[in-house]
Amino acid sequence: MMKRRILPLVLSIVVLLFIWEIISIIGDFPVWQLPSPYVVGLELWRSWTSSEYLLHVRATFIIACFGFILSILVGVGVAVWLYFSTFLTRIVTPFLLFSQNVPIIVLAPLLVVWFGFGIEAKLLVVILVCFFPITIALVDGFEQVDRNLLRYLEMSGATKWEKFRHLAFPSAVPVLFSSCKLSATYSVMGAVVAEWLGTERGLGMIMTQAANSFRTDRVFVSIITIVVLSGCFFFLISLVEQWWKHKRKLI
Template sequence: MRKMSMHGGRSLFFLLFLFILWELLIRLTETPKWLLPAPSDVLKEAAIGFGDFYGHLLSTISLSILGLVIGCSVGLLISIILHRLPKVNEVLYPLLILSQNIPTIVLAPLLIIWFGFGLLPKLIIISLVCFFPVVVASMDGFRQTAPELRHYMKMIGATNKQLFWKLELPHALPSIFSGLKIAATYSVMGAVISEWLGAKKGIGVYMTLAQSSFRIDRVFVAIGFIMLLSVGLFGVIRLAEKIMVKGRSEEKK
């Protein structure tokens, strides 16, 4: 924990150094605000315009969390099915890999044409972005179960169901949480992309309006909150990982 806090402190100091350097370069070169605003201008706009931005932020947060929950649940369910049914795995797993080669920005307009401008196409986009890391990480975790432990449980008469719930799933928890952390950061990106293509509220809508009016300071405000939201979701998943994985390790002791 002490090492992690030290690394986090160094990262913050380096980020602060970059912001100071950015501010100085903007002031020295007299770069116009509409082309590249200084960090102080971005912070000023964030403080002044937060009342207008607040509704967009809440919309993106709710959309990201809902899409993340659906995508991760579907991903975990698919990984369990593929792990428990090897023949199904042989057929579907290559198709899942191929599905990730379709750019989301290309698929999103088709989903809007098929399902309209409501909530459903947005949730599908976020779920498609989130489920694949969970599937891959979970299946790797299931496969990496110690063979000697699997052999021992079979020797004492454990069924395949007991083998999965008592051994393979607990053993795969660190890998599953790795996939969840990746999906958490992707969920915000998926939400913003879905909002670009059709929404009344959201950070993506706010960013589009700011770009069209050359309010680059507002664009950077949106980017900053996207980063904070991604880090926040990542932190929540990491906290849950510490509680669950640490709790299981203490039970084993």
Template sequence: MRSWWSSVWPPVVAVLFFLLVWQAAVSIFDIEKFILPAPTAIGSEAVTGAAGLFQHTLATLQLTLIGFIIGTTIGLVISLALHMVPFLKTALYPLLILSQNVPTIALAPLLMIWFGFGMLPKVIVITLVCFFPVAVAALDGLARTDRTMMNYMQMAGATSWQIFTKLELPHALPSIFSGIRIAATYSVMGAVIGEWIGSDRGIGYYMMLQKSGYRTDRVFVAILVIVLLSLLMVLLITLLEKRLIRWNRKS
């Protein structure tokens, strides 16, 4: 309990100190609310506007979960295919890296033109930002398998499938979950980007609407919701990891 508290209180104190400095700066320099609202004003708006924001939050969460599951699945399938077939890894891995050099915000308008303004282009955006960290992390974990144990299993007559399921995959799980945690945070960002381009609901749509009305306090509330959704996704992945990898004490 003491160890848990010692790791929690430093960031909590840092955040509280930052908020106090922010509040004091707004009051001392008399900054206009539409430029930089005080934390108290943002908190008040979060409470009063919670009912109207709830539906937007649910829409973004639904979109995030769908895109995250699809993107993670594709990332795992790609990593396994490249790991099992070395020729594919040699041929496609550089293209996998190059695919991330195109900004997602630049692809989103094209996806809207090709697939319309429904859910599909938004799911594709989330998939594009999620599959890469999962694929790279899984490939790295599979490549770091203990070669001594692999040689021992091969000498013992283990098949390739047995080596994969009993050695390579369990050994790679911590790396895989590291990539999934990164993808979890990216999925929320991808959902918001998709909603920026074209949507009639969601946190991204809500942000664009409030920006047009110069409601900076509501924009900050939307940012707070995005942060909380990202933390929730990471927490769920961490809890799942601890249940699946009980032997990994560091996790």
């Protein structure tokens, strides 16, 4: 099963690299405009074997990781809060939509003014990027429960907390994992955007410096690193999901 999933991905990457190499050769592009996969591969090896570069990766990873964990707490907390109050749902929902319609790159300078260049502003950027899918997915998940079981609990005189504990939340757990996997891929991107505000370390700073100096190969290396980090986050959530499903079968 694992081979069936990995093989198409490997073949797709090989085909993509082959097309990329052909285009770079036929087009005769300068290195600063479109480096070949070979040039990017060399720079990737130099970067990933450099302790200095790994420190930048570590800085981005820390912001993305803590921001993602806080996003889960905020997303779940807001969703539960809305579940227990229909009145608050009507008030808060427009503000949630507003927070997603305003480009984060516009809000970022305000966060710097309010919180400075420290880690607080960067964590807030990641939270703003990641919490919304979790909140919306959970709110929908709470509503999509088995109506027969809900009716049975109501006939038994169950309180809203008991209905939430025994029916709504367990039914929404699969949706929670799906939304967390989506937000996990956003977290690294949010951390990089946050680092564009100003930082001493991080992939965002590396990308900015590389772009300004026309080191396109380094930009590609940073993009690949971001994709790998996002994939690791996604894979970790998938492992936790599989563990939860296995544990649920044993109960």
